[in-house]
Amino acid sequence: MRMYDLIEKKKTGEALTKEEIDYIIKGFTYDSIPDYQMAAFLMAVYFKGMNSEETANLTMAMAKSGELLDLSEIDGVKVDKHSTGGVGDKTSLILGPMVAATGIPVAKMSGRGLGHTGGTIDKLDSFPGMKTNISKEMFVQNVNTIKLAIAGQTANLAPADKKIYALRDVTATVDNISLIASSIMSKKIASGADAIVLDVKTGSGAFMKCEEDAFKLAKEMVDIGNNLGRKTYAILSDMNQPLGHAIGNALEVKEAILALQGNGPEDLMELCYLLGSYMLLAAGRTTNIEEGRELLKENINNKKAFEKFKEFIKAQGGDESYADNIDLLPKARIIRPVTLKKRGYIEAIQTEEIGLATMILGGGRETKESVIDLAVGYIIDKRIGDYIDENTVIGYIHGNDEDKIEASLNRFTKAFIISDEPVENIKLIKGIVTKEGITII
Numbered sequence: 223m224r225m226y227d228l229i230e231k232k233k234t235g236e237a238l239t240k241e242e243i244d245y246i247i248k249g250f251t252y253d254s255i256p257d258y259q260m261a262a263f264l265m266a267v268y269f270k271g272m273n274s275e276e277t278a279n280l281t282m283a284m285a286k287s288g289e290l291l292d293l294s295e296i297d298g299v300k301v302d303k304h305s306t307g308g309v310g311d312k313t314s315l316i317l318g319p320m321v322a323a324t325g326i327p328v329a330k331m332s333g334r335g336l337g338h339t340g341g342t343i344d345k346l347d348s349f350p351g352m353k354t355n356i357s358k359e360m361f362v363q364n365v366n367t368i369k370l371a372i373a374g375q376t377a378n379l380a381p382a383d384k385k386i387y388a389l390r391d392v393t394a395t396v397d398n399i400s401l402i403a404s405s406i407m408s409k410k411i412a413s414g415a416d417a418i419v420l421d422v423k424t425g426s427g428a429f430m431k432c433e434e435d436a437f438k439l440a441k442e443m444v445d446i447g448n449n450l451g452r453k454t455y456a457i458l459s460d461m462n463q464p465l466g467h468a469i470g471n472a473l474e475v476k477e478a479i480l481a482l483q484g485n486g487p488e489d490l491m492e493l494c495y496l497l498g499s500y501m502l503l504a505a506g507r508t509t510n511i512e513e514g515r516e517l518l519k520e521n522i523n524n525k526k527a528f529e530k531f532k533e534f535i536k537a538q539g540g541d542e543s544y545a546d547n548i549d550l551l552p553k554a555r556i557i558r559p560v561t562l563k564k565r566g567y568i569e570a571i572q573t574e575e576i577g578l579a580t581m582i583l584g585g586g587r588e589t590k591e592s593v594i595d596l597a598v599g600y601i602i603d604k605r606i607g608d609y610i611d612e613n614t615v616i617g618y619i620h621g622n623d624e625d626k627i628e629a630s631l632n633r634f635t636k637a638f639i640i641s642d643e644p645v646e647n648i649k650l651i652k653g654i655v656t657k658e659g660i661t662i663i
Contacts, residue, residue, distance in 0.1 A: 225259045232266040240279045247283035251382045257389060264395040272400040277442060278449040284408035287382035291414035296365045298327045299505040302415035303497055309427040309577040310464035314342045315478035316494045319530040322370035323521040326505045329365045330372045331413040343374045348472040348551050348596050352540030370534045380408040403442035417453040417504035419497055424652060425462035427573025433652060440655040448657045455500045458652040459493055463571045463606050466490035470585040470599015472552040473620060479545050482528040489650050496651060552597040554620035556627060565611045566640040568604055575637035582630040583621050595622060607647040
């Protein structure tokens with residue numbers, strides 16, 4: 223088998239076999255295939271695409287390039303949830319305890335944030351002593367004991383994906399649906415999940431700005447999961463405004479705790495109940511979405527989900543008293559109200575700009591080496607469709623550095639587009655994707 227012949231084959235639009243894809247991924251991972259040939263292959267895929275079988279084989283080849291977590295020692299169906307990333311997305315902190323409180327094991331591998339999207343592992347750093355770099359033995363034991371563990375991804379999880387992504391990033395081949403889908407799903411498969419629920423974001427604060435493209439990506443990932451024997455569902459959700467009110471690590475943790483205590487924002491809870499209901503359905507705990515929603519609501523109302531969250535924090539070495547008293551969590555030195563000095567209806571929010579404004583404060587990473595300030599961020603009280611005037615406080619900035627606050631506010635305030643005419647708020651849930659197809663809501 224020669225890489226030259228496989229590049230030629232894909233260049234002419236032919237489908238590659240499983241053995242050919244395995245050869246490419248193994249060769250590139252272990253340096254027998256050079257960067258320039260892999261770059262040519264990626265460009266051929268970009269223009270000619272891959273069918274569903276090829277994409278599933280590519281996903282599995284990348285998953286098998288490193289450690290495949292064996293979670294067979296964990297009792298029950300392990301369900302994982304993955305978000306494609308957004309602004310104010312703290313759903314994992316709420317979903318994990320909510321679902322675990324029903325008796326379903328949640329064994330979640332999560333990452334740190336890069337750029338304008340926050341990472342679950344960074345948020346958990348808000349609890350003193352919290353360990354997310356835990357051994358596999360402790361991970362399995364915690365899931366079996368309390369039904370919940372969240373750990374950082376190991377360095378040897380789908381290393382081929384990491385290497386290929388770095389090459390895609392410099393060869394203008396990032397935005398190909400098959401390559402994006404296989405990249406995301408290879409890590410989910412390698413993480414050992416039996417079933418997967420995907421939250422695919424679309425809009426100004428998402429990776430997939432176009433709704434049509436987001437549906438294509440969701441369908442591709444659902445097909446991959448089901449082709450590889452994992453029951454997979456996807457929810458398409460809006461990211462044209464931040465999810466909930468809080469943006470920034472400790473601020474999002476506080477909002478997640480309030481949500482678990484029954485005081486969460488309506489949009490955040492709507493998404494969590496829907497994602498959680500599909501997690502319960504995928505695990506066989508319920509037979510329909512309505513049953514799952516009622517079960518999850520019950521565990522919020524009776525505080526079982528909140529108690530499960532504290533149990534999880536304690537089990538991984540964190541100080542659970544911070545959940546009982548959120549004033550103990552990291553707090554910014556400077557908190558100021560924000561006004562826009564404009565009159566009218568909020569027509570649109572450039573949500574990615576909100577995320578970048580938070581990054582300027584120190585709440586996100588420009589590079590992997592950046593040190594995050596857990597305390598900084600924004601609380602936004604106004605949504606699309608709300609009327610404001612020159613003195614309306616739309617939210618609060620939380621910062622620790624005057625220069626960063628000024629630079630951040632300059633970006634933040636420009637993210638809001640104001641209209642003289644009334645504007646309707648945006649629908650949060652765009653659609654559901656299952657192996658049967660797409661349902662647009």
